[in-house]
Amino acid sequence: RLSAAQEAARDAREAKRAAKKSAKKRKGPGEGEISWTRSTFERLVDAAPEQLTSRFEMTHAMVLNVLAGAPAAGRDPGEHLVWLARNNDDPPTDRNPHLRRLGEIYTSMKQAGVVEHVSSAQASASGEPRLRAATDLPDDFALNQPLSPFALAALELLDPESPTFALDVVSVIESVLEDPRPLLFAQEKAARAEAVAAMKAQGMEYDERMAALEEVTWPRPLADLLGDAFAVYLHANPWIEDQEISPKSVVREMIENALTFTGIVGRYDVGRSEGIVLRYLTDAYRALRQIVPDELMTDELRSIIAWLSALIRAVDSSLLDEWEAMSTGQALPASDGDGTEGTELAFGAREDGTVPFSANRHAFRTAIRSALFERVEAMSRDNVEALARLDEASRTPLVAPWGEDEWDAVLERYWAEHEWIGIDQRARALSLCSLNETPTREDVLELAPATASSDFERGQVARIEAIADAVDEAAAGTFWLATQTLFDPEEDMDWRIVALVDVPASDEAGRVALATITVGAR
Incomplete structure (x- = not known):
C-alpha cells in the first residue's frame, strides 16, 4: 500500500501527463498562408552564414x-x-x-x-x-561502383564457348550490384521451404533439418569461382577490403524461368518492395551495358540487354530516359503518358506474350536436364514402372518410348556392375549433363552397340539407324542429343543416358519431347 506522500507524488505525475496530452498544439499556417515574417528574413540576412563542408572525393x-x-x-x-x-575546398592537411x-x-x-x-x-x-x-572499353564503361574493375577482370575467367556463358556474365555483373534485400530474403525463404520438404521426405530428424538449413541461402551462382577470384583481387587491391561481392540470381532467374517484372514480384510476394526490385533491374541493365567489353559481347548478351531495357520501359520508362539523357548530354524528352512503354514480356517471348517452349534456351536446357535427372532418380530406386511412365509422358512423334522391359534389361546390367546410383548434389553437377544442339548423323550412329548379340541390342541398332536418318534429313537444331552421366560408387562415370530431344515437338506440346536412345557404358 502506498503512503500518502507516494500517492500525492503519483497523482502529481498523472496530472502532469494529462496536462501534456491536453495541451493544444500550435496551430500551423492555413492553406495559402506563410509562417515567416519580414523579421525572419532579416534575421537570416544578418546572421553569420553556416560553414559549408566540402564533399569532394576521388572516384x-x-x-x-x-x-x-x-x-x-x-x-x-x-x-x-x-x-x-x-585544389579543392577541403581544409589543408599535412597528408592529402x-x-x-x-x-x-x-x-x-x-x-x-x-x-x-x-x-x-x-x-x-x-x-x-x-x-x-x-x-577496348565501351564508351560508357561504368566505374561508379568500386567493384566494377573486379567485374571486368572476372569476366576473363569465363569460358566463351560454354552454353551458359551469357548467363555467367549476368551472374558476374549481379555479384557487384547492391542487394535487393527484400527479394533475396524471399528467395532464401522459398529455398528453405523447398529444402525442408525434401529433408522431411528423406526422413531427417528435426535437429538435423535445422542444422542443414543454416547452409541454405538464396541462389548464388558462381559463388566459389567469384569468391576465390575476389580473394586474389583483394590481395592486390587492399584498399577495397571494406567491399564485398554478393553473388545472387535475380536477372538470371528471370531469364532461366521466363519471368517478367510482375512475374518475379508475384512469385516471391514482394509487392511492397517492387520499387527496390525495379531499381535493381535498372542498375543491372546499366552495368551490363557499361561493363561488358565489345570482344565479350555475344548475340545472346545483346538480346538479354535489349530485353531488360524493354522490360524496364514497360514498367517505368523514366528510369532509363533520365539516365540515357544524362549519359548523352541531351535534354530529357517530355513525357506525355504514364511512364510506361509497351507490355512486359519474358525473355524469349513473342510479341503476343506467349513463349515457345524452346525459345528461352536457358529455360529449355534446364527442363531437359530436369527430365533426364528424373530418370536417374527412378533408376536409383529400380523403379521400371516410373521410368516407362516418364518415357511415355515425354514421347516424341519420331521415336517410340521405352517400356518396362527395356528399362529392366539395362538396369539388370547396371546392378551387375555397380551397387547404387548417386542422386545428391555431386550427381546433379552440370558437368555430368551435356547437350549437343546440332548433332550429326555420325554422332547418332556412334551410340549403336559395337556388337548386337541379343534381340534387345539388334533392336537398338535398328532404332539408332532410323534416328540417324531423321537427324540427317532435318534442319540443323531440329533435334538435340542430351547425355546424362550416372554417378556410380566407384566414380568411374562410365554409364550414361542418351536421349533425343525433338525441339518442334517440344514447342507444340509445351513440354520437353524427349525419347531415350540408349542407356549403358560408354
Whole structure:
C-alpha cells in the first residue's frame, strides 16, 4: 500500500501527463498562408552564414571522365587529376587523402586493364597522353561502383564457348550490384521451404533439418569461382577490403524461368518492395551495358540487354530516359503518358506474350536436364514402372518410348556392375549433363552397340539407324542429343543416358519431347 506522500507524488505525475496530452498544439499556417515574417528574413540576412563542408572525393568515375575529356580540353590527364586532388575546398592537411585515394584508384584500374600508362616515346608517336583509358572499353564503361574493375577482370575467367556463358556474365555483373534485400530474403525463404520438404521426405530428424538449413541461402551462382577470384583481387587491391561481392540470381532467374517484372514480384510476394526490385533491374541493365567489353559481347548478351531495357520501359520508362539523357548530354524528352512503354514480356517471348517452349534456351536446357535427372532418380530406386511412365509422358512423334522391359534389361546390367546410383548434389553437377544442339548423323550412329548379340541390342541398332536418318534429313537444331552421366560408387562415370530431344515437338506440346536412345557404358 502506498503512503500518502507516494500517492500525492503519483497523482502529481498523472496530472502532469494529462496536462501534456491536453495541451493544444500550435496551430500551423492555413492553406495559402506563410509562417515567416519580414523579421525572419532579416534575421537570416544578418546572421553569420553556416560553414559549408566540402564533399569532394576521388572516384573511379571521376578518373575515367578526366581521362576521356582532358585531352580534348588541352590538358594532360595525369597532371589534371593531381591538380584536382590538391585544389579543392577541403581544409589543408599535412597528408592529402585525395592523392592517396587517386593512387589507389590508378593502381586498381591499371591492374584491371582499364587504363594504361605508356612511355613518353609511345605517347609522342601516337599523339596521345601517357595516361589514358584502355581502347577496348565501351564508351560508357561504368566505374561508379568500386567493384566494377573486379567485374571486368572476372569476366576473363569465363569460358566463351560454354552454353551458359551469357548467363555467367549476368551472374558476374549481379555479384557487384547492391542487394535487393527484400527479394533475396524471399528467395532464401522459398529455398528453405523447398529444402525442408525434401529433408522431411528423406526422413531427417528435426535437429538435423535445422542444422542443414543454416547452409541454405538464396541462389548464388558462381559463388566459389567469384569468391576465390575476389580473394586474389583483394590481395592486390587492399584498399577495397571494406567491399564485398554478393553473388545472387535475380536477372538470371528471370531469364532461366521466363519471368517478367510482375512475374518475379508475384512469385516471391514482394509487392511492397517492387520499387527496390525495379531499381535493381535498372542498375543491372546499366552495368551490363557499361561493363561488358565489345570482344565479350555475344548475340545472346545483346538480346538479354535489349530485353531488360524493354522490360524496364514497360514498367517505368523514366528510369532509363533520365539516365540515357544524362549519359548523352541531351535534354530529357517530355513525357506525355504514364511512364510506361509497351507490355512486359519474358525473355524469349513473342510479341503476343506467349513463349515457345524452346525459345528461352536457358529455360529449355534446364527442363531437359530436369527430365533426364528424373530418370536417374527412378533408376536409383529400380523403379521400371516410373521410368516407362516418364518415357511415355515425354514421347516424341519420331521415336517410340521405352517400356518396362527395356528399362529392366539395362538396369539388370547396371546392378551387375555397380551397387547404387548417386542422386545428391555431386550427381546433379552440370558437368555430368551435356547437350549437343546440332548433332550429326555420325554422332547418332556412334551410340549403336559395337556388337548386337541379343534381340534387345539388334533392336537398338535398328532404332539408332532410323534416328540417324531423321537427324540427317532435318534442319540443323531440329533435334538435340542430351547425355546424362550416372554417378556410380566407384566414380568411374562410365554409364550414361542418351536421349533425343525433338525441339518442334517440344514447342507444340509445351513440354520437353524427349525419347531415350540408349542407356549403358560408354
